[in-house]
Amino acid sequence: MSEALWASVAAPGTDPDRLRRAVRDAPDRGLAGSVDEDAAAWQEHGVCVTLRGDPAYPADLAAKDPAGAPAFLAVRGQLPRGPAVAIVGARRASGYGVAVAAWLADAAARAGVTVISGGAVGIDAAAHQAAGRHTVAVLGCGHAVGYPHPHARRGGLFDQLAEAGGAVVSGYLPCTPPRPHVVRARNRLVAGLADALVVVEGGARSGSLVTAGHAADLGVPVLAVPGDVRQPGSAAPHLLLAEGAAPCREPADLLAAVGASSVGAAPSSPSALPPPIREHLAASWPRPIRLDELARRSGMSTGQLLAAITAARVDREVVEGHDGVRLRAAPG
Amino acid sequence: MVAFVRTAAVVGLEPWPVTLECWVGPGLPGTRLVGLPDAAVKEAADRAKAAVKSTGLSWPTQRIIGNLAPAEVPKAGAGFDLAFALGVLGASGALETEHLRDVWALGELGLDGSVRPVPGTLPIASLARSRNARLLLVADTAAVEASLIEGLAVVPVADLREAVAVLRGDEPARAAGRAPRATRPNVPDLADVRGQAVARRAIEIAAAGDHHVLLAGPPGCGKSMLARRLPGLLPELPVEQAMEVAAIHSVAGVRDPAAPLDHSPPYRAPHHTVSIAGLVGGGSGIARPGEISLAHAGILFLDELLEMPRRTLDVLREPLETGEVRITRARASVRFPARCRLVAATNPCPCGHLGDPRADCRCRPDRIDRYRERLSGPLLDRIDLQVTMHPVVATDLLGESSEESTDIVRARVVAARTRRDARRASGGRVATPAALERLARAIDALALSSRSFDACLRVARTIADLDGVGLVGPEHVDEAIAHRMPVNLVGAA
Numbered sequence: 001m002s003e004a005l006w007a008s009v010a011a012p013g014t015d016p017d018r019l020r021r022a023v024r025d026a027p028d029r030g031l032a033g034s035v036d037e038d039a040a041a042w043q044e045h046g047v048c049v050t051l052r053g054d055p056a057y058p059a060d061l062a063a064k065d066p067a068g069a070p071a072f073l074a075v076r077g078q079l080p081r082g083p084a085v086a087i088v089g090a091r092r093a094s095g096y097g098v099a100v101a102a103w104l105a106d107a108a109a110r111a112g113v114t115v116i117s118g119g120a121v122g123i124d125a126a127a128h129q130a131a132g133r134h135t136v137a138v139l140g141c142g143h144a145v146g147y148p149h150p151h152a153r154r155g156g157l158f159d160q161l162a163e164a165g166g167a168v169v170s171g172y173l174p175c176t177p178p179r180p181h182v183v184r185a186r187n188r189l190v191a192g193l194a195d196a197l198v199v200v201e202g203g204a205r206s207g208s209l210v211t212a213g214h215a216a217d218l219g220v221p222v223l224a225v226p227g228d229v230r231q232p233g234s235a236a237p238h239l240l241l242a243e244g245a246a247p248c249r250e251p252a253d254l255l256a257a258v259g260a261s262s263v264g265a266a267p268s269s270p271s272a273l274p275p276p277i278r279e280h281l282a283a284s285w286p287r288p289i290r291l292d293e294l295a296r297r298s299g300m301s302t303g304q305l306l307a308a309i310t311a312a313r314v315d316r317e318v319v320e321g322h323d324g325v326r327l328r329a330a331p332g
Numbered sequence: 333m334v335a336f337v338r339t340a341a342v343v344g345l346e347p348w349p350v351t352l353e354c355w356v357g358p359g360l361p362g363t364r365l366v367g368l369p370d371a372a373v374k375e376a377a378d379r380a381k382a383a384v385k386s387t388g389l390s391w392p393t394q395r396i397i398g399n400l401a402p403a404e405v406p407k408a409g410a411g412f413d414l415a416f417a418l419g420v421l422g423a424s425g426a427l428e429t430e431h432l433r434d435v436w437a438l439g440e441l442g443l444d445g446s447v448r449p450v451p452g453t454l455p456i457a458s459l460a461r462s463r464n465a466r467l468l469l470v471a472d473t474a475a476v477e478a479s480l481i482e483g484l485a486v487v488p489v490a491d492l493r494e495a496v497a498v499l500r501g502d503e504p505a506r507a508a509g510r511a512p513r514a515t516r517p518n519v520p521d522l523a524d525v526r527g528q529a530v531a532r533r534a535i536e537i538a539a540a541g542d543h544h545v546l547l548a549g550p551p552g553c554g555k556s557m558l559a560r561r562l563p564g565l566l567p568e569l570p571v572e573q574a575m576e577v578a579a580i581h582s583v584a585g586v587r588d589p590a591a592p593l594d595h596s597p598p599y600r601a602p603h604h605t606v607s608i609a610g611l612v613g614g615g616s617g618i619a620r621p622g623e624i625s626l627a628h629a630g631i632l633f634l635d636e637l638l639e640m641p642r643r644t645l646d647v648l649r650e651p652l653e654t655g656e657v658r659i660t661r662a663r664a665s666v667r668f669p670a671r672c673r674l675v676a677a678t679n680p681c682p683c684g685h686l687g688d689p690r691a692d693c694r695c696r697p698d699r700i701d702r703y704r705e706r707l708s709g710p711l712l713d714r715i716d717l718q719v720t721m722h723p724v725v726a727t728d729l730l731g732e733s734s735e736e737s738t739d740i741v742r743a744r745v746v747a748a749r750t751r752r753d754a755r756r757a758s759g760g761r762v763a764t765p766a767a768l769e770r771l772a773r774a775i776d777a778l779a780l781s782s783r784s785f786d787a788c789l790r791v792a793r794t795i796a797d798l799d800g801v802g803l804v805g806p807e808h809v810d811e812a813i814a815h816r817m818p819v820n821l822v823g824a825a
Contacts, residue, residue, distance in 0.1 A: 306814035
């Protein structure tokens, strides 16, 4: 019974017995729970576990970070091979930050580069969503904890990623809770899995700075997206720029850091938006515009404007956030 | 000897006829009031005695029994004082039976004999007319309110002496003062609200279709300013409705009895610490109308909606749905009308600064979600229009306002309401199939709750009325969806 369970959660090429012993000796094992319960929880969430040194374990992670790489990786979905970039930033994201993160992630995915991020709300979620199947979310807790709730619930971001062909990974036992030090420690795994890291947005004490610090330790190039000098969310990337990080002004900057080149823009479907609105949104992209402001500038009646914006939201051309509406993709 | 004086008790909003029977006869001198009186009614004996003596009339040194019939109607307050004093005078022979025939009396007595107005004058006057009262004696100020009822002989009396003199025919009855012609009160103009195109539009739709509205925005962005301007966009109340509103306000004691009949829709803005009884009605003994009933036919503005306790929010749900409040107590079950439009305002997040360029929001995203979840569910489903407001840019506040004034918008609102009434009378189809299809697709694509469907359709119907279009089309549906708050605002991708 127990052997069959362990055999079902062991990744191809991983010995179930060795895995069981590694899980038993895991540093985050508390007093409660048995090793078999952990295996059952993994199995329930469709997770395969691989040990460091095994064929399924990312070889360059172990090589890059011999001291810090976790002893086992619990993977839901398929870990992609090939070059990878980490796109990270604050949970409390502005519309500008979300738009830039999605822009970078979309370009990376189309160039065949995997997008790594922390699976949090805000910038992380924007990067994961835009990258489609070319993405890996690194959890700051175990698979069975259900954190962060909006992404871990049924049909949430993690389900979508796993179904699309991406992966959700964790270096922890399935029931390890997202304590602050655990969440920060997984940032090392984010940096370790990536070949370049870009910080999109974050405050002066953002966890993104921790990730950038790990990246610098591991020899992973760090980039930062310049922002509005007055926005608190620009503090982290600007600090990194001051310390010598490369500016990330467009996707090509990021892709160049991993030796990939950007492929042309995705074919855009014809816009259904009235031309004056489209022009205003394109001119201010990636910054959002408030609807009141758009009504004033476009000179349309408020009713017509609202109807046009809804139609564009349904067609996924426009996104509405707390600070206004913006085009979802970069204008051509 | 027994004397009879007519008066009335108000239970909830309903006036019940009460006959005060007074018997004076042999026995140990003393006074007893029977017939389900409350404490204030029992005190009538003392007040009446002092008033009669102050007036210079004699108080019988005999056994006095006052009975308020029928006994099963609960009675409260000091409004029976005048009737009791007149009853005692009638039973002791100071007034003759003929003097008191079909006389209705309503008023509290001062110890010096003066007559004071009591709450509920208007519904009681209306009852007196329907019971063919010969005279209704009320205090001077209450006479203005009572004479809003046509065809009733209202006699103002300053004190008990005057009441007795008029009944005996020693003095002519004075005519009741008439209220000055009602003028539309000075409601603030919509032109004062600069910018805020989306919220202005939502308020217009709310006025045209009687929808509830939620305004979410940082402090100082003009939520209460906008709400205050909604009554001005509504048409005047028809006479029957204005009387209904006046009756509620009269019973609650918040109406100035000397004021003219007010045809403008009421506006009530209770503080967010309001108790449940204060909001929907209640109180000890027989329930009194709450703020939601005082706002009947008008606007109930609840600022800081999410600062209200969960229980208070929950009790709002049923009245908003049914348009009335039912409160059942051991002694009486009452029903208050509560067909008001709710305008609720809230901060967008716990600190209030989400989306505010002037200040940095320091709330964690999960706290913002939890804050908003308090709103979601049954209450939010009943609020058709949900508007996110932003602070106005300083340059918008400079110079003359170029925004539309209340008069212009009200004209559109009134036209839309006329079309709505005509449409409701004729019945028939509401929306084109294309519009319904569009709505279903949008709700799916934007992950709105399935309950939003009906709300969007209602709002779209009103928008079509504003546009003067018979059937709801896809463009009306699209705009209606824009007035629903997106599910998650932070980091939407």
